[in-house]
Amino acid sequence: MTVLKAVKSRVKHPMDNLLRMDRIPHIWCPGCGIGIAVSAFAAALDKAKIDLDKVAIVSGIGCTGRVAGYVKIDSFHTTHGRAIAFATGIKLGNPEIKVVVFSGDGDLISIGGNHFIHAARRNMDMLVICVNNFIYAMTGGQVAPTTPLKAYATTSPFGCVEPPFNIPYIADSSGAVYVARWTALHVRRLTNSLVEALNKRGFSVVEVISPCAMYYSRINRLGDGLDMMKFYHDNAEIKHGEDTKNLDIGFQTKIIVGKFVDRERPSYLESYNRWLSEMKDGTP
């Protein structure tokens, strides 16, 4: 295709060695924030000084699900909602691998909700990056479990009637050890959070609020991606350590961002190995 040829210019972007540049331009729409989250993730990988050969990224289905295809590390684009389950297998198959699950709100919290809460409960050692754009974008703008009340979507053509999930709260209550939320505008803070979370052992969740300029903002007449980013600028409030139960997001209301949970719990593999050695010793 002509465009691809044009892109293969001689100039190299600093992230070229972290991304599969042969697949850029990516499929995301103009004004979408997923690309920013990827930038932040790539920068965080760089900063966290992790051996890139030992990182695997797993995505589900959806717009954010395509991330795995653009990051130049071992990457898996799996089925809808099952990224965490697949990643669990990788982690247990080879505990040396740092596993990152990078997917969207619909994928992780709706269909994958069960795996999300159970992996958190087990404290499975992985970093979950959840890009929340309040809607199912890949399939054309259906209502999501994160869509704010009264917001419009194609399957809630008369306004959403279901209260949305507060992702940090549910992550916290099911046992995640690290929970943070940023918007796509807070790129630097997001990067720092990702570095912290990459170095953390256990189930870490970073929620990234991202504009969907194609569906969410169009159906709700919120302007384009830039308008959404300006909205974040004016309405995001940083409150580190805020109690996760106060983090609800309404339709065009204030968004509280920050790092909310950072604690220690034995990870699944630690518990498993301890149990195994107890069994061997015969001291249950």
Added chain:
Amino acid sequence: MRRLMRADPKGVLTGVHSLNGNQACVEGALAAGCRFLAAYPIVPAIEAWEWFLERAKDVGATFIQMEDEISALAAVLGASWTGKRSMTITSGPGFSLMMEHLGLAVMLETPCVIVDVQRVGPSIGTPDRPAQGDMMQARWGSHGDYEIIALSPSSPQEMFDFTIKAFNLSERYRVPVMVMADREVAHRKEEVVIPPPSEIMVEPRRYYRGAKSRYLPFKRDRDFVPPMVDIGDGYRFHVTGLTHDDRGYPIMTEECQEYNVHPLVRKIRRYVDEIVQVQEADTEDAEVVIISYGAPSRAALKAMGEARRSGVKVGSLKLVTVWPFPDKRVAELAKKVKAFVVPEMNYGQMVLEVERCSHGRANVVFVPYEEKGFEDDLLSAIRKVCQEKKVREGIIQYHG
């Protein structure tokens, strides 16, 4: 090109043991090098993973009880890509939940073994009774077109042997392989002979050996099977469940779909003769051949002996691989014999395949499995079909 290797002694419990089918299956898996099991408890497969858990600490295998069967198979696939031989064990309802990931396993060409201990369905059915109602599901249960391999053991010893075979086939062709057991086989306790590790041959994973920079995850060898690498070895590859090219990158065109999916079907269809295995007894001079698999095949052998004694020339064809189906062999036999008798623990599944492959040349009789008097049913079906004057259209089922 292919070289088998000897089994890792750590997993082989050499000796003669009294094991039930579930346990024998686990022993087979461990002998074949399986080191990862993800499962969710379900009757009647639960003993299998209890046994695995018991043995895990000695062998150094990893076990996880997932939150459901969907995630169990997903975890198995993930683990398989780290280089571990992986399996899951389930039964009907769990098997149904695995259907989506069966498709993913096919698409990612991930070697893994799925053991389905069949019970009476549909739905919850009767958990503690045996059945063979998932046979067609094993072949057709996931959406989209693909081919898989399924084996059907009829005794604990076969549970052991076939599980090893399943792992070998799975590595050889990079497909999920199913062991379609049933409750009867899984719960029956019998002596199982486990040979020394030096006598157990294991198919090694076909690894890519070329330059790292040139690795393409779906570049097929001549036999349509692409070599594999492990996560963490620095290949930085990408795989996807979307239709993809050699690089594993999605391309959504009909050309790419053809390029990607046709080989998934071909890599099995072309090697059908290598894969298919049947056990035949007295088929040379047979007038009637009993085609059976799994638990009923034991009764079938008995009935065959009985019939021979009474002067009817009966042979037996026992399917080891149920899928792919031995089309050719059945068609060949159809030309020689008068009839096929097919006993099954369902309302007629593989018998449809027999009907298909006999091309109207032999009568096809379906004998449903009854817990009482099954052998008599078989014998009477054999007698009745011998009296048929010509080949009847469709499947015959004698009543009473």
Added chain:
Amino acid sequence: MRANPKDVNTGVYYIDGDVASGYGALAAGCKFVAGYPITPSTEAAEAFARIAPKAGAMFIQMEDELGSIAAVVGASWAGVKSMTITSGPGYSLMMETIGFGAMLETPFVLLNIQRGGPSTGVPTKTGQADMMQSRWGSHGDYELIALSPDSPQELFDYTIKAFNLAERYRCPVMIMSDECVGHMTEKVVIPPADEIEIEPRRFYAGPKDKYLPFKPDEDLIPKMAKAGDGYNLYISGLTHDERGYPAENGGCQSVYTKRLVDKIRLNKDKIIELKEEGLEDAEVVVISYGISSRVAVRGIEMAREEGIRVGSLRLVTVWPFPDERIAELAKKVKAFVVPEINYGQIAFEVERCSHGMANVILVPHGGAGVHHPDDIYNAIEYARRLEGRVEGVIEQKTRLERLVFEERIKLSE
């Protein structure tokens, strides 16, 4: 019974098949749709969500496909006609609960807009590779009905028919459409309500304490009751007796589950609908369904121009399969040509039913597109030339296959 005018959006529309199906569901009296977004079926859910609130019906988007279909089965037992909408991967997830629905003899409709598979495959493009899955996808033995429409108008009509069959036979009915038909936009005429015939649910009307939820009438189909009407329902997915209680003798030949297959097998002739054309003197018959049948039209025309006597048999009902009709034809014709967008599913059924009396030629297509008419023409032409009987299904090498594997064209978007 006639449709309720409130449910029928009478008029002439220019809409795609998905949307037509949403309108059809409402017209058939469907009051509850639970679904989960999946390309390429979402338009149907969206259409229903738009029109439902004005007819007292509801669309709910559940958390996943497992939840969607469980809710649909639940709603059906609460007494409302219900439907779910999905595509390949979602369909696979529904397998367990489809078996559950069949076991409980629950009437509901499932719209599957097939796409390229396996796995995630090609979400935005077509496929017909879930056909066998629709028959065999859940564990255990059961039978159900599957329809395959070929135009938006038919998606409207057959959605209504699907509801009628579901109520009539108390079983899940699948509408096995595909992306091409689902996304094809054509004129759709929605007739006035009094021209739409709908099958009412067969409710039990006798004394409450005599009610047995699984006691069949003569046609093997039991009457239904609603939850909350005081029938003390005991409904279980376990193998059950007429009362619904777990059966003592729940083995694999249980009389209770046998009826699940018999009620369809024995009523087959009433269920099956075929569209036949030019079969009287045909030497070759093209057997097709869904979008393939419209693609085949061109191939058939081409062959007829060459003087080949080609007939066409279109499977509107794919399951139960018309065994007898095909066996009958097999005796008269030389060969069957089966174009389908998969690598052979229904073709094997045709092989089975032709009992070695006619050759079977499969024209495969992997999906993400449709056959080139030339492929179908070539297969017809080959079928006519071919002398004698060839064992097994003959797979036609297609233009696409040559392009990809012999000419090795470059793959790109």
Added chain:
Amino acid sequence: MNPFITAFAKGIERSGVDPIKVSVVSDIPFDPGVVNHLHIDFFHTIRGRAIAFGTGLKLGNPALQVVPIIGDLVTLGGNHFVHAGRRNMDLLVICVNNFVYRKIAGELAPSIPPSFSPYSTFEEPFNVPHLANSCGAIYTARWTALHTDELTLSVSEALKKRGFCVIEVLLPGPNYYRRIKEIESDLVNFYYENSVIRDGEDPRNVGITPEGKIVVGKFTDKERPTFIDSYNAQLSSVLGDEFIPYGG
């Protein structure tokens, strides 16, 4: 199961709800006799889907009082649990918690095979009331098989409430895990010695740990519009007269 059934029956009676309108959806088969005796409709669904099935039942006929009784401890059906909570679907979920936590099992009967716990023994279980509360349940309580009166009261209160209510019942040995039956009475004793009632406790603090006591009580009781309420409210505000309120 019996002490629970008795409490449940009494709860229905005390709440004044018409038992004919009560539908129990469960993934554990009940004794048909119990069902007849209680004069309720009973649906034995597949593992994990009781809440989703119940959602359909409730939306199919909003006049029903739907009670999913889940025996799998939010394992397989965890997703339906959290989402029904979020929607505030008008269901009373009774979570029959028959797990034997490792330390408890260890103390009581070392012979219990580890896999008899629905979770592998070394895994921490969910704090069910906390999870329910955090996903939006309006009523959460936990009782053991000993607290029959309290359980009765909770059932009757929850049946009268509109919205997603969760009662966790710690109950020894339903028919899934037959071998545990042998130690049933010991477990009841264990509950007796190790439980403490703390009504109104923040659900965050009621996780069951090997060290601490089992906290029981009614933890939360609040009001939120139910799914059907907010559906009808939102749509009538947008569509006005065109909207036909959903009544099943």
Added chain:
Amino acid sequence: MGVKMAEIRFAGYGGQGIIRSGIIVGKAAAIYDNKFATMNQSFGPEARGGACSSQLVLSESKVLYPYVTVSDVLVAMSQAGYEKFEPELSEEGLLLIDEDLVKPKPPRGRIKVFSIPATRFAEELGNRIIANVVMLGFFTAVTKLVSKEGMEKAVADSVPKRFVKLNLEAFNRGYHYKR
């Protein structure tokens, strides 16, 4: 086979309203001009920016074979779309392009090329999203396959009420553009 009128292909990027164009012309023909029209679409997973096309078969009687084999009209809104579908265009076909986005090769056979700066016009009117409507106006004037009245009605039905005026303005801008 029915009496064929025309096979039309629209090609461009997702987000340009390519599929909507097919629907509008189809609707004008099928509903307002009382002909038969079958529209098929082809798109990638991208909402915007991916290759996207729609095909429309117009006929005086029921359309049996629903696909374009040789197109009589190609409307190209992107270079990639032009390159992909140009070979499909009949030797006597009409090629309509957005002149800012497509740089065509010298036409083969008797192909007639008509160009219009549709996206530029749309931007002038305030929203580039309506470039396709400008193109549709142009299409109506050039091909005369559907009536202007039918098209105006179809355009009006296919967009939200608040945008009807703008869209009709765009349509007429294209319709009256002198090539």
Added chain:
Amino acid sequence: MKYWRTPYDLDKIEVPKGKVHIIKDRCKGCGFCVEFCPRDVLEMSEEFNSKGYHPPRVKNPENCVNCGLCEMICPEFAIWSTAKGEKEGKGGQQVPRGNKG
């Protein structure tokens, strides 16, 4: 409206100088870089790129302080800055930033 304040001790700091690089054909014209550049270096151009979008262009080159925000906030990996005087990114010769691993 500007979104970043100007430091009050600006005159006392030695301000680094940067150079902006743009890969025009990757751009989808979202405008984030133009809007959020703290130094007002960029503006949208009139030209169409191959996808039909208007990419940004450098309006005030001397203002760039190589803060790197444009690189971080660009969803398309189409823009970045380097310190002036650094080897400029041609043929992969620019200063490596990623972990080579």
